[in-house]
Amino acid sequence: MAKIVQRKRLVPNLHLIEVHAPEIARKCKPGQFVIIMPDEFGERIPLTVADWDEKKGTVTSVFLVVGTSTHKLSKMDEGDEIPVFVGPLGKASEIDKFGTVLCAGGCFGIGAIYPIARALKEAGNKVIMLLDVKAKYLLYWEDKLRSISDEFYISARDAAFNCKNFIPKSVEDILKKTNAIDRIISIGCTYLMYACSEATRPLGIKTIVSLNPIMVDGTGMCGACRVTVDGKTKFACVDGPDFDGHLVDWDELFARRKSYFDDEIESLCTWERLNFP
Numbered sequence: 641m642a643k644i645v646q647r648k649r650l651v652p653n654l655h656l657i658e659v660h661a662p663e664i665a666r667k668c669k670p671g672q673f674v675i676i677m678p679d680e681f682g683e684r685i686p687l688t689v690a691d692w693d694e695k696k697g698t699v700t701s702v703f704l705v706v707g708t709s710t711h712k713l714s715k716m717d718e719g720d721e722i723p724v725f726v727g728p729l730g731k732a733s734e735i736d737k738f739g740t741v742l743c744a745g746g747c748f749g750i751g752a753i754y755p756i757a758r759a760l761k762e763a764g765n766k767v768i769m770l771l772d773v774k775a776k777y778l779l780y781w782e783d784k785l786r787s788i789s790d791e792f793y794i795s796a797r798d799a800a801f802n803c804k805n806f807i808p809k810s811v812e813d814i815l816k817k818t819n820a821i822d823r824i825i826s827i828g829c830t831y832l833m834y835a836c837s838e839a840t841r842p843l844g845i846k847t848i849v850s851l852n853p854i855m856v857d858g859t860g861m862c863g864a865c866r867v868t869v870d871g872k873t874k875f876a877c878v879d880g881p882d883f884d885g886h887l888v889d890w891d892e893l894f895a896r897r898k899s900y901f902d903d904e905i906e907s908l909c910t911w912e913r914l915n916f917p
């Protein structure tokens with residue numbers, strides 16, 4: 641059992657959850673994830689660690705409410721107990737002195753990219769931050785991310801930022817201005833990571849993505865998270881979740897993520913009927 645220390649809505653549909661898990665907080669590295677089961681009747685869902693505090697013994701994630709488990713999690717509060725909270729899982733992100741690194745995050749990836757960008761900054765890199773939001777009201781953690789960035793950009797579709805670009809165009813614009821980018825890290829929904837990879841492919845700039853296929857055990861046993869990278873079968877939970885975006889078989893990933901679509905919809909409708917009759 642792990643106790644929730646804090647659960648709050650950051651912006652519509654995106655929540656922060658901070659959980660007391662001292663063993664995990666002690667071992668966490670940027671880019672790793674935890675597996676959570678909101679209750680004993682639910683499924684195991686992976687969430688990237690967005691921050692941790694060794695002294696308080698807490699681990700924080702940011703999650704988007706999409707289906708039954710994330711809906712359940714969004715209804716939980718301080719003091720509630722989570723029956724399964726496992727981690728840290730996955731390989732940590734590669735942190736080195738690369739030079740100039742563009743960190744491109746969107747949706748829950750705005751939170752998930754924070755510890756990676758912080759570690760890259762501490763390793764002596766110039767960090768260019770690019771956050772993708774549909775509109776200004778969906779932006780969170782701006783101050784936190786600005787504080788570890790050398791340059792800071794927003795890619796948005798509303799008028800508030802005087803920029804109506806989706807992320808690939810914003811990536812292209814930054815690459816035109818700063819032609820010495822050594823690496824790109826992209827985290828967020830699958831389409832955002834795919835689009836960033838396609839934007840950098842012609843230039844051959846190494847682009848790392850944090851893949852989010854369906855996962856079950858998170859320890860390399862079940863095969864649910866199988867992805868193809870550079871023509872080889874990989875399990876995202878133990879071989880990743882970070883991979884070279886130019887080598888990922890995106891069509892397969894998009895297709896496999898839809899495998900249980902009908903069951904997921906049915907599950908959410910049943911849960912809604914039972915809890916909000």
Ligand SMILES: Cc1cc2nc3c(=O)[nH]c(=O)nc-3n(C[C@H](O)[C@H](O)[C@H](O)COP(=O)(O)OP(=O)(O)OC[C@H]3O[C@@H](n4cnc5c(N)ncnc54)[C@H](O)[C@@H]3O)c2cc1C
Pocket residue numbers: 673684685686687688689701702703704705706707708709710711748752829830851852853854855881897898901904905907
């Ligand atoms: C390694 C890893 C790390 C992850 N880290 C995070 C994280 O930090 N924060 C986070 O919010 N999610 C993260 N995810 C995704 C998260 O695990 C899923 O969103 C979650 O399992 C959904 O569970 P659910 O029961 O709520 O929805 P489900 O019932 O499983 O799915 C509901 C429907 O929503 C769709 N869906 C799933 N994800 C999205 C999305 N991002 N946008 C739009 N539709 C979607 C699915 O295709 C499905 O049709 C991560 C996944 C992996 C593999």
Ligand code: FES
Pocket residue numbers: 854855856857858859860861862863864865866875876877878
């Ligand atoms: S989640 Fe089971 S092998 Fe990766």
